[in-house]
Amino acid sequence: MKTFFLTLVSLTLISAGALAESPNERVHVLQKRDYSVKNKIEVGGLFAMSVDDIFTQHYAGVLTLDYHIDEAFALEFTWLSCKIPFYMGDKVSDDPAAYTGGWLRSGHSYTDAYYNIKDDAQLSPSNADLAMISNYWGLNVEFSPIYGKFSLFNWGLARADFYVTAGGGVVTTEYMRPDKSWVDTGLYFMGSFGMGFRIFLARWFAIRLDMRDLTFAAKVEGEAGATGTTTETKIRSTLFVMLGVSFLFGGEEPVQIWSPY
């Protein structure tokens, strides 16, 4: 896949002298990579937004730390945070004001759909559907089988790696009761699958665009019965789109032969 997404205008100059392609030969390009990620540490900062939940909306900051084992495989630690942990309130609080952490709080919100159902139809979605991710710490394996490059109006070339990622980690979620009190559901396992690509603008700098599907079993308070409140569990998955930048450090520097050029 030489070019993907945008190959608006590449250096597609056809030589006046080029001969018609012959069935008796093939032309290949064996290009020494301009950059190598092997043994490099990549630190990334991304902005994430959930895109598929009906009732919840997440905005998150994401910190990634990748170690590139070779050109194709990397291990990645991810911290996705919609609110700063251990900062805003206790585990269960009946006082919603305790959770009002200013702008940090705004990583969580319910959608208009939730308020429409709740206010207009006098209905309430299940608590499991209202659970929102607060923080996720995970480890992923990243595999980059596809590389590409593109050029936009001949402004130069950008290289890109397309990758898939899978892994898991722990997550904290919380939800708001109908009485507007917040419930922190505690820490439990979450799976992560995704894909993305990084566009290298320099050997040490890249732009990253990711999609991550975070899947978890939301454990929340169920219906109140005679014997007390039951626990309801529901598999929830939230798709995040992330955009950010990353910086690469270390790795093997190319051997420089002294050159007068």
Add this chain to the structure above:
Amino acid sequence: MRKIISIIFALAVLPGALAFAQGNKSDQLNQAVEAYNANNLADAAKQFYDVKMNDPQAGNRAQAEYYLAQSLFKMGMYQSALAFYNAVFVAGPAHPYYIKGAEGLVNVAQALHDDTLIPSQINKYYNSQEFAKMDPMILSRINFYVGLLLYRQEKYGESMAFLSAIDQKSRVFAKGLFLQAIIHIRLGVRYNLARDEARTQAEYDQAIKLFEQIVDLSGREEAKAMKAIASYDNIVRLWQLCTLNQARAYYGKGDYAKAVMYYTRIPKFSQDWADALFEMGWAYFMREEYGRALGALHTLHSPRYNNLFAPESWILKATIYFHVCLYEEASAALNFFNQRYESMLPTLKGILDAGLPNEKFASLLLLDKLDKADPMAKVPELVRLSILTSPRVENFRHFLRSLEAEAKAIEQVGEWKGTRLRDELAGVVTVQRNLLVRTAGGFVKANLQNRYQTILGFVGHAKMVKLEITSHERLLLKAGLSIKAEERGKLAPRPNVPDETYNYWPFKEEYWRDELGYYVYTVRRACPAK
């Protein structure tokens, strides 16, 4: 009687008058020197010229002549200065400023970027005994110029003698070493043609040693290289040329692997890259790495080098195809050669046979825009560009610009208005300009002839390859085999990616700038089994 009295009177008075005139001239010389020391150069030049022309004392005239040249040199009127330095120099050791005149000539040669006319003048009057008294740095430069001149005349032994006499501290020391290395290469080629293997190898080894010595001046690291840059003329370019010529020397020795190693050190898009690609094509061909050879030529035939004059590259391409029995492809390459290069021959011949004087050729080199009526406007673009890329072109242009600026400057000096000095200097510049135009024209003409002969030579090669193709196709038919290569053999598999630091891309008729230089062909193995 009255007559006798008059004569006696005249004889009595004359020595006094002469002494008065002499005193007057000596005063003028002193005034001129004072003006010179006060940096009032136009006035000094005017007075020195007057002394030079009118002073009865030879010593004064000689001094004035030299300082006139010095004044003009300091005013940046190099061509005018040259005329008087030359007069001093040509007068020989009897002139009290002979050595200084020679030094002046060297300084003018440097200022005018002239490596032809002045060196040839110095060589003509070279006096080793007298020159030994000269500043060793100036003498080294003279030795370099003379060495260069003799090298161009293919007098390699004599040239070597001058070049090896260059002082190690001289700014032209590295240039001298480089020229010696090039002479060894030339001798290597000569012995190779004479099939003297031992001497061929010895010459190339000597050349490689000298190239290494030049590169060693850099210390092979940036910090030390900066010191060398401050000490030697054009050293960076010499280092670059050393890489290319080391590759050539190894090629000459038949060590194609090392030749390729040095060729690949020449960075992409540098001014030597096209040469390196073409010669690398040959080196791969000699190693029978046909896919890589064709790959190198693929870059050379890409749009980046659309305007490159490279007729031989198409002959090489055809030869490679011929070697792998891809006759259709070989014929296509030859047809392309014919269409692109052979078609130029009638035009070039027309220009060369038109009996134009040398001056008429100069416009190709000296003018940025050619008038349609100018015969040089008919020169095919590829040929014109190939001539303009010669480093000597910039020297010619620099010389011309300098002469034009000097002519203007002479006009504008107020002190010289209406003087003989101005007329003489204007005349000198005009004569030199005419000479330059003739020389530049001669250079262009020689180059056009060279291009014509080059193409003509390869037309002959092309015909030979075509003949071979026809006879091989006949053999195929006789053996009952198909002429079509695709019916004769298998297409080689795509090349292996050496390691993960390489990216593989298929070539789909798109030239990506970053891919130039990385092409590899796989071809059908179409030669019948023997």
